[in-house]
Amino acid sequence: MKRYWLEMTSPEHAVLPKNTVAVLPVGATEQHGPHLPVGTDCLINNGIVAAALERLGDDIPAVVLPLQPVGASQEHLDYAGSLAHPAPDLMQSWTRVLDCAVRSTGLNRILIFNSHGGQSGLLAAVALDQRVRHNVLGAYATWFDAGYPDGLFTEDEIRTGFHGGDIETSLMLALHPELVVTKNLGDFPSSVDEIEARTGQLSANPGGGRVGGLGWKAQDLNSDGVTGNASRATADKGRALLEYTAQSLATLITDLSNAPMPSDNWPPERYRA
Template sequence: MKRYWLEMTSPDHAALPENTVAVLPVGATEQHGPHLPVGTDCLINSGIVSAALNKLGDDVPAVVLPLQPVGASQEHLDYAGSLAHPAPDLMQSWTRVLDCAVRSTGLKRILIFNSHGGQAGLLATVALDQRVRHNILGAYATWFEAGYPEGLFADDEIRTGFHGGDIETSLMLALHPELVVMENLGDFRSSVDEIEAGTQQLSANPGGGRVGGLGWKAQDLNADGVTGDASRATAEKGRALLEHTAASLAALITDLANAPMPSDNWPPEKYRA
């Protein structure tokens, strides 16, 4: 079964089952410190999607749209190699791709699958827009919302090591070890704890009782543009996380393939003009 949009013929697309889930992978091209490539978010996204597809049964139709490699990465633009779209332009780009996919195939179930934290807040708006424009199921997910296997990563790393630390470096060691510059691994301490020590409600990473977030640039948290202890990373941890996250994505795709469609008969008669 062909699963990738770019590998399918036009007749293949026309013959897709009605409950096919179209997955739009959205990544980023941005610095990940001195040890990881600028394509880390894209490579992680592709690795998780590939592993998830291997877990899907043949009775779950899904097709993967072309990866969108440039994201909302303005916080990294002071570092060489980083690319970015302004958020409104990026949302419009995603929308145009999805509009074409829906119009050209009649697909009614879409999933935006994200691997860059800096654009996670844009996903729900685009998914809702697809629901409103096309009366389809519009869903979204960011890979790290699946959580982490118990005991795999330290609590402080999960809280503040969200860019190029143990978590992402472990995944890259599992997926693309040849691209990890091992001699540059280190403990890239985040200033999140320092910021929170002098404030009551302000944080660079709000939540857990902190309501105020900062619009930070990468260097505000660490001069190397990394947050987290990459020296703790191992391929074994990366493989365990990949398995965990891929299973979650496969279950989500299955949920969407089996979910009932929104009603076309709306609004009820009493609300109609």
């Protein structure tokens, strides 16, 4: 069963079941400190998607659209190698790809699968737009919202080591160890704790009782542009996290394929003239 859009012929696209889930992977190309490649978010996305497809049953139709490699990474543009779209342009680009996918195949289920935290807030609006304009079941997900296996990473790392730390470096050691510059692994402490110690409601990551968020640039948190203790990273932890996250994505795709479509019977009788 072919699972990748780019590997299929046009006639094969034309006969996809309507409940096929069209997965749009969206990543980023941005600096990840002195030890990880700028394509880290894209490589992690590819790895999770591939592992999830291996866990899908043959009865679950799903096809993966081409990865969108440049994201909303303005916070990293002071570092060499980083690329970015302005958020409105990026949302329009995703929308155009999804428009074409839906119109050319008649599919009615889409999933935007994201691997860059800086654009998580853009996903819901694009998915809703697809729902409104095409009457599809529009869904979105960011990989780390699935959480982490118990005891794999420290609470501090999960809270502040969200860019190039133990978590992402472990995944890269599992997926692409040849691209990790191990001599540059280190601890890259975040200024999040310092910011929160000096304020009452301000944080780089609002929530958990903190209502105010900052529009920060990467160097505001650490001069190397990354946060977290990458020296703790291991391939074993990366493989455990990959298994956990891939299963979550496979379950989500299955849920979407099996979910009933929203009713077209609108408006209800009592609202009709």
